[in-house]
Amino acid sequence: MSEGAKPRLSLWRIVEMNMGFFGLQFSFGLQQANMGPIYGFLGAEEATMPLLWLAGPVTGLLVQPIVGAMSDRTLSRLGRRTPYFLAGAVLCSLCLLVMPYSAALWMAAGLLWLLDAGNNITMEPYRAYVSDRLRPSQRPTGFLTQSAATGLAQTLAYLTPSLLATGIDRNLLHTNGIPVVIRIAFLIGAILSISSMLYSILRVPELPLAPEERARIAGNPLSPGTTLREIGSAFAEMPRPMRQLAIAMLCQWYAMFVYWQFIAFALSRSLYGTHDTASQGFRDAALTAQQLGALYNFIAFVAAFALIPVVRRLGARSVHAACLAAAGTAMLLIPAALSLPLLMLLMAGIGIGWAGMMGNTYVMLADSIPPERTGIYMGIFNIFIVVPMLIEALSMPMLYKPLLGGDPRNALILAGLLMLAGAVATLFVDAGHRPVRQDSKLHK
16 A cells, blocks of 8 residues: 555544554563562672573674565565564463472563563554554654653553552562562563554454555565565665764663663662562552652653654654753763652653654654654664674673672663764754755745
8 A cells, every 4th residue: 555545544543553563662661670679689780680681682783684674575364564563472471370480590680571571562563553554744743652651551561560569568578589569560571562563453353455556475485485585685775864864873772771770779879778588668669760760651641742743843854852951961960869759850852862762753753764664674773772682782791880889879880871862863864854844935
């Protein structure tokens, strides 16, 4: 179907098509909020945290480009993208059910690999689905609505253990030392992962492919060889703006990965004066980090909708640079914030940055790539996310003690500096410019 022939969707329909993304991001939020503490409860040391988080970047690096290329060439009664939505959601749900029962550190780490594989199977076909389904003029709304879904889902994911702790003793532990409130939160995530995906698939199904598009795919059918050739060709022909985004993505995703890994440990020192992961203070710090995470994700939810008219007016590039600058400033100040109200204020900066990361970069990307290769380029673009995470996971254990003094608060300062560097790099990307007004065209 041609770009102009696609039906224009109402905002509510765009929200419905992103409900599955909401469930996917609830799963991600549970990981971000709880995997660090879970590893701590199972006896992991701080310096090994990045290595234990390798699952996300490695599975993303391997899975998303392949799945993106495959989804571009899939012909099925369900559509091109839907089979991947379903397979990923089922795998996510199963892993979320089992994760809190991990009996040892290696088991939790192994389940995280499987959980991230499920998330990655779903992620880029879902990005491509939004681009497939919407006209170019509606894509900013579609991707920023995805950003809003991310913010709301992760708000609830971060907040769920604390809400459960109002009725369940937060110190009630499973036999492996993991709090029962975390176990119940993961159960909720498992149910939400599959149910929300089914809702989106049924409410806003994929558009049927045009006969010429079906003929093109049938003429070059899906196989390992064609998939690998397609990935190689896409790398060689990558649009220039997409290449330029790589530096900004390196800075912002390295920084965000550091933040997720070390925020609970930093708060344990700054607010509760302890580094003992078996202490009451560390459990309180973990819940505080989840509550602050819920707050910044709620701010991201609100900010994503607020950014839609701003991006339309000013362009995604300059708006995204401002978002990253806000997040970087907040990260720099968190280690010196010794009260909860001040930390809550700083979450505004993190939330605005997170909204930009989950929306603006995809607005810039979608306008730079050919529509028939949306899946593969969305998958390749994820490499710009997972490679920074992989670099962080391998470099931080070497930097943590010599450069950062073994103090997680210094890790957050490093993250803030990198976010500011990402803001500067964004300004050099040749995409997401200020839109040219129609009346100004008429006067030329």
